[in-house]
Amino acid sequence: MDDRNMDTSSSPSFDVSHDHPKSIIHIDIDCFYAQVEMLKNPELRSQPLGIQQKNIVVTSNYEARKFGVTKCMLVTDALKVCPNLKLVNGEDLHDYRAASNKIFLLLQSWKCPVEKLGMDENFIDVTNLVQEKLKTNMDNITIPGHLYSEPSIDCPCGCHIRLKIASQIANEMRKRIYDDLGLTTCAGISHNKLLAKLICPLHKPNDQTTIYPEHGSSFMSTLPSVRTIPSIGTKTTEALISHKIISVRDLQEVPLDVIKEYFSSDMAVRLKNLSMGEDNTPVRQSGRPQSIGLEDSFKTVSVKSEVEEKFTALLQRLLILVGEDGRIPVSLRVTLRKKDVKRLSSHRESRQCQISSSLFTINSGSVSVTEGGQQKLMSIIMRLFNKLIDLTKPFHLTLVGLAFTKFQERMTGRGSIVNYLMNDLSVQSVLNITNDCDTSASSMDYSAASPSSSTTTDLSDAEVEPSPKKPKKVTWIAKRRCLSREDVASPSKLKVGELRLNSRELEKVSELRLNSRDKSLTPRASPARDMSETSDNLRDIAEGGVCDDCPSYVDKDVFNALPEEMKNELKAMWKNSSNSEMPRASTRNMNKSKPNTLLKYFVPQK
Ligand code: DCP
Ligand code: MG
Ligand code: MG
Secondary structure (H helix, E strand, O other): OEOOOOOOOOOOOOOOOOOOOOOEEEEEEOOHHHHHHHHHOHHHHHOOEEEEEOOEEEEEOHHHHOOOOOOOEEHHHHHHHOOOOEEEEOOOOHHHHHHHHHHHHHHHOOOOOEEEEOOOEEEEEOHHHHHHHHOOOOOOOOOOOEEOOOOOOOOOOOHHHHHHHHHHHHHHHHHHHHHHHOOOEEEEEEOOHHHHHHHHHHOOOOOEEEOOHHHHHHHHOOOOOHHHOOOOOHHHHHHHHHOOOOOHHHHHHOOHHHHHHHOOHHHHHHHHHHHOOOOOOOOOOOOOOOOEEEEEEEEEEOOHHHHHHHHHHHHHHHHHHHHHHOOOEEEEEEEEEEEEOOOOEEEEEEEEEEOOHHHEEEEOOEEEEOOOHHHHHHHHHHHHHHHHOOOOOOOOEEEEEEEEEEEOOOOOOOOOHHHHHHOOOOOOOOOOOOOOOOOOOOOOOOOOOOOOOOOEEOOOOHHHOOOOOOOOOOOOOOOOOOOOHHHHHOHHHOOHHHOOOOHHHHHHHHHHHHHHHHHHHOOOOOHHHHHHHHHHHHHHHHOOOOOOOOOOOOOHHHHHHOOHHHHHHHHHHHHHHHHHHOOHHHHHHHHHHOOOOHHHHHOOOO
16 A cells, blocks of 8 residues: 655665665554553443553553543543543553563564564564575565555665565564454564654554655655654754754755764764664664663652652562562662752652672562561661751652662573573674673664653663563473584584573573582682682683583583583583683683673682
């Protein structure tokens, strides 16, 4: 279907000599919170429904939208335009988060990088899958849903056929989300994230739109405000507006040199590129969040006991989230927003401190607080609060927040080997595993805004959290796909994504490692001694293996639990390393500069 009412001419500046190798899908759930509530209570389907957080309707179903109920409308205004609006409280995000995690997990089954953005959006880079499908007969394929504009040129790089295939994959994904989870979605398909995201809502709800690269800049020129571009935030928008650059077309037309007068050279180029629909930010596989937090905002609280009540409530909810996450927190942050009554302004302040992991216990992958642990946490929270507030003077708070900001480096932690084994991440080498699982905002900040007057989780990272995986079997499975003989001989070519372990297996390694850590810790007395022992271990590596099969630094319990294939690979690797690959100096540096190497994983640590 063609959108003839749009400005669909191919962009005059379009350069056919550029390749458009990627195929990116962006999926957004329709009226997300409202759909989750309608699934819980199907009677709501036939009524106009608003999801209320404090005095705001954060979203509404499409029935309510017909009456003019918009996102983030005041409840009073929403009821004026739609007196029959049924309101459901949406301050508890638990069910939304669970649905969000299910979608994320479902999308992982296509074995492509998936980047979760906020609660209801995901980018999927289907480039490789499209390439695979291209090898099969792909004649006469049609584009499901809408095509932004019919092709005006035949792009020599072959992106049109690739995007057609990608749009079929998007359709399959949307169908699966509907069949398995009962949720309708919209999708945008393009050769980059920017266009995929921006084209996605063109036909709402329950539909999809594909755009070819040659229409990128003409589509962008239809956007009324530069603010619509995801990585252009409030400050940049204000700066642009102050120079009379309001619409995306204004940004396209203003010469680069002029923008360079207001912004750094890099920023100016980036802004120009974005305005033309150009964006080369990668889809980054999402992993576990760096922190898990909750905030509560209110008009004003000026009494300590009330603050304590707020923190108690937040802590209780936060402990549920941590329980589901499955990692033991080791750092706690308290945030306050203080109101300066004289200046009528507010500002945030935070304090954080380490907390003992002994406050928590772990059982079947679920973390719970020990008896008395909650009280201890509350006293830590109030101590941090006392540091932030001078109680001898009056205070006025408009927000309190709590977040666990660091987690014990267990098997299931961010940056641990689990993430590499669980996700299909391409890494350069098992000797040099770098964390590709960055959950922080990418260079392109696509993060969604959250209303300030509601209880929300720490959207920056908490919402990218996939649900904890339930343990299944104890046996190891290490599946190798497409590894050539050369790959096996050279472990540095091994893709960690080839090794798929289920969570129980990972738990097992974790336990083994922790147990053996405990054992190796017993004789240690002081940090100084720890350090010297670590040096000794590294010396063993440098001197090559001292036992028959593996070097002495290797935790044998862990090694024995590995699948044979992996054992053999490691042995081959150690054999090679004793010849040439592992000189003394590089192994000594290994712990410092490559914190996530597989080898390091075998070294008993404190
Ligand atoms: N949300 C929120 N505060 C906002 C915007 C959104 O709490 N300011 C929540 C409610 C939404 C969910 O995030 O259901 C997803 O946001 P979307 O912008 O994708 O909005 P919806 O999914 O509700 O509607 P649409 O059909 O337009 O995507
Ligand atoms: Mg949505
Ligand atoms: Mg959204």
